[in-house]
Amino acid sequence: MLFNSLEFAIFFPLVVAIHFLLPHRLRWLLLLVASYWFYMAWKAEYAVLLLLSTAVDYTAANGIHKAKDQRGRKRWLWMSLVVNLGLLGFFKYFNFLNDTFRTLSGWGGIDYSIPDMDLLLPMGISFYTFQTMSYTIDVYRGHLQPERHLGRFALFVTFFPQLVAGPVVRAPDLLPQFIQRMGFDQQRVVEGLKRMLWGLFKKVVIADRCAPIVDEIFGDPAAHDGPLLVLGVLLFSIQIYCDFSGYSDIAIGSARVLGFRIMENFRAPQLAASIGEFWSRWHISMSAWFRDYIYIPLGGNRVNTERWYFNLVVVFFLSGIWHGAGWTFVIYGLLHGAYMVLALMTKRHWRRFNAWSGLVRIPRRHHAMLVLVTFLLVAFSRIFFRAESVQDAFVMLGSLWHFKLAWGGLPALFAAVKPWEIAITLVLAFSHLFLDHHLEAFVKGERRFGHRAYSYLFHGSLLLLLVLFGNYGEVAFIYFQF
Amino acid sequence: MLLRKGILFMLLFTGLYVLFFAVGTRVRLNGTPIIYRLGNVYHWKGGDAWQRYHEYDPQLRHDVVVLGSSHAYRGYDPELFARQGIDLFNLGSSGQTAMNTHYLLDDLLSAENTGLLIVEVSKAYLESDGLESTCELVQNIPMERAAVRMALSLRDPRAANLLALRWAMHGQEPIYRSENYTAKGYCRHTTNAPADLEHRHTGRFDPLPDQVEHLRSIIALCAERGIPLVLVSHPIPPRSDPERHRLFAEFLRGLVAGTEARYLDLATALELDDQQHFADHSHLNQAGVERFVPALIDSLTAHGLAHPMAPAPGTAIGPTE
Known part of the structure; x- marks a missing residue:
């Protein structure tokens, strides 16, 4: 969904109205559903990548926190980096690298026949990948306690205002705000x-x-x-x-x-x-x-x-x-x-x-x-x-x-x-x-x-x-x- | 407090908005309101569209009414039909798409005033969003409901701007008239296409789902109102993209299958010359029209579609009441 679309002009006031009508404990759920709706309006299938990214970094961060030694912590961190960068690399860079290899092979007279893939770049993948990676790295570095509430963490990954083109928000800045109670403030x-x-x-x-x-x-x-x-x-x-x-x-x-x-x-x-x-x-x-x-x-x-x-x-x-x-x-x-x-x-x-x-x-x-x-x-x-x-x-x-x-x-x-x-x-x-x-x-x-x-x-x-x-x-x- | 501030703000905005249109449509530069300089959507009031829709009277019956893009109003000459005893009125407009046709048809045509409806269809009819035609029609058609529906189909603030301009220009004379306009909606073009005209070949046809839906609605509406409907593709230059047309024709044949509508594909039925019979990359010139119209009438007759327009000797064509 684009900010400059009629859909958003209807979607946003509705979300705001329901947000302030709901009790605080349910607001994260509304925002999470709204964020997925916002993303899936573009291409529903690619919400799977958001789910995957959420699951991987939630698991990795909690794994790091619970790991008994440095090796275990490192293993969880690598798992997160490999999955996140793997997805990003596959969707964003596969065809570019493939083309480059093809050109280089052509220069070297080598027959290289792996065809390009018909891939549509998932909207905002570079943004949310970097956001979730920063979370896991911060937990690994000990700068941050992992979020136990899966729903709130999922909302941190997908929060619709900044999901597809940033700003790339850090977990310590955003996650605590989901817990904070707030009323409707006119100003x-x-x-x-x-x-x-x-x-x-x-x-x-x-x-x-x-x-x-x-x-x-x-x-x-x-x-x-x-x-x-x-x-x-x-x-x-x-x-x-x-x-x-x-x-x-x-x-x-x-x-x-x-x-x-x-x-x-x-x-x-x-x-x-x-x-x-x-x-x-x-x-x-x-x-x-x-x-x-x-x-x-x-x-x-x-x-x-x-x-x-x-x-x-x-x-x-x-x-x-x-x-x-x-x-x-x-x-x-x-x-x-x-x-x-x-x-x-x-x-x-x-x-x-x-x-x-x-x-x-x-x-x-x-x-x-x-x-x-x-x-x-x-x-x-x-x-x-x-x-x-x-x-x-x-x-x-x-x-x-x-x-x-x-x-x-x-x-x-x-x-x-x-x-x-x-x-x-x-x-x-x-x-x-x-x-x-x-x-x-x-x-x-x-x-x-x-x-x-x-x-x-x-x-x-x-x-x-x-x-x-x-x-x-x-x-x-x-x-x-x- | 917030509500009061909001209302105050919206009042101020509305005042500025009304002021803009009041000034923009009344202050003139070289004889034309300055608003026309401000954007593509502010289409000039006047031209063949204004002439056509102000000449058309829905109270009068026509054997054939044609809707569609400029291919329609430049390809279906009422004079040539009249020679065969057929009374035709052309309601085509520049860049008209299925959406525009749908709303025009809904407002204007019935079994009482239309013997046969021909909708001239080309690739752009289903591929384009209809903005060009909407801008022109909203400024020029007398029918309020169709104008509002077309404007709203844009689904953004341009709709308000188009309607504001329409209403601000209400009562003003058209700015210009088309020199090519003859009568009954037709525009005559006699120039030949340049020899070095390039034809782009993409081999693709990508209809917009909304436009396809509107075409289905046109077919359904004609069936409901008892208006015989024929979709026609008029000749295309021999050097234009044959693959693209094949895909388009195949798509249309699939679309009309099982409905009461018919599709006549005359795109390649005649042996025409790129230059002698065309004015540009897609429009027939008068020489081309003179070859096309008799062939179309023959084809309609062969398909048994000429019946509703067959004039009984001595029948006067006029008001239906």
Whole structure:
């Protein structure tokens, strides 16, 4: 079920109403049933994977807790990791690895005839797999007591607001909230609804309006000239931010309406002044996951410099491949790894250059320059993220620099999207890019409107823009595919 | 408290919404209301759809009524039928799908005003969601119920926007008229398809379950109302995708089996030329129509379907009362 669908518009108020009518002891059951319903509306059969993941990690965590020695604890942990990563690997990476082996075999003149499998990637598998793995690892590390109540644990795995595209919530943050008693709190409900409205606005008005333009440009990069390709790359950056952070806003808002608090997943990533800072503002829950469960166990930065760089590259490689099974995602991840390593390697030189050039004397302008450079570097990396193949990405890279004003692809673009619709989309998308963090502060309640009437006007205008300028037709969220 | 705030908020929103449509439909840019610049769904009032549905009078009986996409209103020339003594009215519209046909049929046609219903069917008729046609029809048809049902079929806020635009434009004259429109719903096109026109071959036919359901409802509704129904596929260019059409025709034959509806597949029945008889990748031009219509009438006669429209000498065609 999509957040931007009629089904959800009926489903959610019903769940909220029943949730607050039920006695506290039965609420977990309602939310569990609702979460399965939510997931099965997409493809009922794949709920089996959720059940399996739940059963495996519930058993493993309790097994670890009861195990008498380290060997026994380790055995349970491995069982969980093998099953979770096995399922993820099979559904997400089988065809990619198979294709790679086929190509390599072809180069080596070896006959390799294992066919690809007709697999549909289970929606949100990367998210819930990582969430359940973090739970079992935390129990193994002794940071967490295992949850004895199977129903509540199943709800932790499947909690519908964040099931298919995060935030990847940690058990200590969410599980205790299922036990806590809560009543119907007007203010909390209004806060949640405002957050949902903001998320829907970002998704349906900004991201989904950018989508047809981006699809046209990335769909046939060879047909477009430099200026249009640049436009496509910039718009995709705005699209993916609004799409993904919009989903997170709806997830956080809907959980808030129900009385739960979910961690923030974005903090104005477009304002990051370095790639390192970008990753502390973008998809925060996943960045934290990679930090806690891969980067730090590898040694983090408490190792020699070469090993530190290696650790960074490994983490970004895995982050790239987490997004999708394809060489474009591998390059995307490695590119970010390279950005990080290069920034660290040249840090001293930049400091000297800034002092020599006088940039340190104009800190605000210097900061603005760094923000712009970071935004462009991230936008550049997203060519690989969005391109349909590595070949397409390189076609784009080749043409990106041709700033002749031939506008060769313009007729094709206008055939796909009308010029005035493009104009409206550009105005909405770029104004949003610059105003996002100001407006979001009001939505999150970090800033208050001077008068209640302004708040009404702001949210009324958001709703109006949503209804009038939204691109409807139930466009799926980009991160659902991961 | 929450309820009061909610009502206040919704009142404010409704006020802004009404204001938007009031301004958008009255303030004009180069002679057209600015609202038409704001999105694809805001279809201009006017054109052949407006002319067709305002010319049609359900109180008058027609031997044949045609429904369907642009293939219908560009392929079934009432003048050519009239030469054979058949009175035909064409109610096709751009991108019309089974859903649109279903609601139009439900509102407009009965055994009293329709001798035979021809529904022109092509792949897109069952594969597309009907948005294009819905946007056009909601702005242009005089029937309120059908317009509301079509708009609501979108199941999202576009439905409200389409209806708000329809009602805000109420009483305003159409913005434009089609130059190709002749009469009785028909649009004449005489241009030939370009020689270098590419035909995409996918070999696939993927009907939408909702549209198939609407087609079943059309068949059932015609049976219930006693309207003889024929589904017709008009000729396709020789270079177009034969496999795709084969799958489509097979599907339709399966669908009508055991019902009172008939399916006439004339897609490849005539020897036509891609350029001389077609205006583009799928529409017949006038030369093509002149080859197709006599063949269709022969085929209807051969299948015994010409009976309801056979004019008795001297019979006046007019109001049913």
